[in-house]
Amino acid sequence: MKSVKNPSKLNLSCLATGFYPKDVKMSLRKFNTEIPDHLITSSAVRPNDDGTYQLRKSVEISGDDPADYDCYVSHSSLTEPVMKKWEDPGGVNVTPNMTFVWSIGLVFLVLLLFLVVCVLKKKGTICE
Template sequence: MKIFALLCVFLLYGALPSLQAEKHSLYYIYTGLSKPVDLPGIYQFSAMGLLDDRQIDYYNSKDQRKIPKQDWIKEKMQQDYWEKGTQSRKSKEQWFNVNIDILMKRMGHNESDLHVLQWRHGCEVEQDGDEVKFSKGINEYGFDGEDLMFFDIKESQWVATVDAALPTKRKWDNVPILNQYTKGYLEKECVDWLNKFREYADEDLRNSSLPDVHMFAKKNSDDRSKLKLSCMATGFFPKDVQLTIMKNQKHLPDDEIESTGVRPNHDGSYQMRKSVEVKEEEKAEYDCSVQHRKLQQPILIKVGN
């Protein structure tokens, strides 16, 4: 950790590998600073909830209110949910203030320097058809960008990654019922909230935005007989996508392909681009296939389509 990630479809061109099971996640991230900083949008304490990588709620030490960040959660969750959430965030803010000081003293840090304590907890599930399975639970702390301690869900105990975290690990492990609660929260309660939020989510979240796909070519400035052929898919959500460049209906080796990986757009959707260097006279032999779970069939295009 460094706190700050279907069925097979067949074409006339042959079989595409199947997409992995649908993945969903719910995470909460808390960030506390050892002292205030005079920067816009940076607070001594802040917290946010993320459902499938989209922010659903937010709290900061200036406004001291847990607020919705998506229309669907604002409409579906009652006022007492936000009131209780605000009180919970205030309690965690106080906890952070106390424990940052404790950690700084244990590590011998100067109070004049800025230090950052972070906490992330949540869960991930995999959905295959109607079946939803718990796949991962995370509860972890970091200090100044380095790992501090994490909860080992299999062993139901905390693991300290630095000496300064050992007293806290021993203290928490000394109360087995708290570790049992942590394990139960990650495996059950978190998953229940994740599933509830997904049911409530608006069409933009539940029904994927479809990819807009383009294929284009650019001349190589060093060798005019060659082109850089690129295929780009953008505007899709969630981020799971399969983009393939083929030559004469055959997949190209990975070592011939340059990929940006999946990247976020400003509107919460995602984009991905892959490129390959080709001979100009062979341009027509290449095409691009994009598979996304909400497409009824893959999109297949050539340069200029």
């Protein structure tokens, strides 16, 4: 899941890589129904350096769409198709500004850890 230029939209992508032979079926689905091809962006099947192949498909959706989306991949090397459901990370609605919020939180956490280490070092509880 990735933010796009429009803050109210999300880009959902599915990547299958390392498969051989080249023939693969990949579908992006909403409520288990295939999303029409005209709404999908596809890289087409491309070769990897090791002789295997990869395919990426993406769809842009509304950021507040509560629908169940999944990626469905079928290939001759699989005993059964793989279906990966997109989920709200952490049960929170991710918006483009969430990356900024998480970055600030991480900086705050690092500063707090630095402060704790400095205080413990000053009290002599950390080996010098």
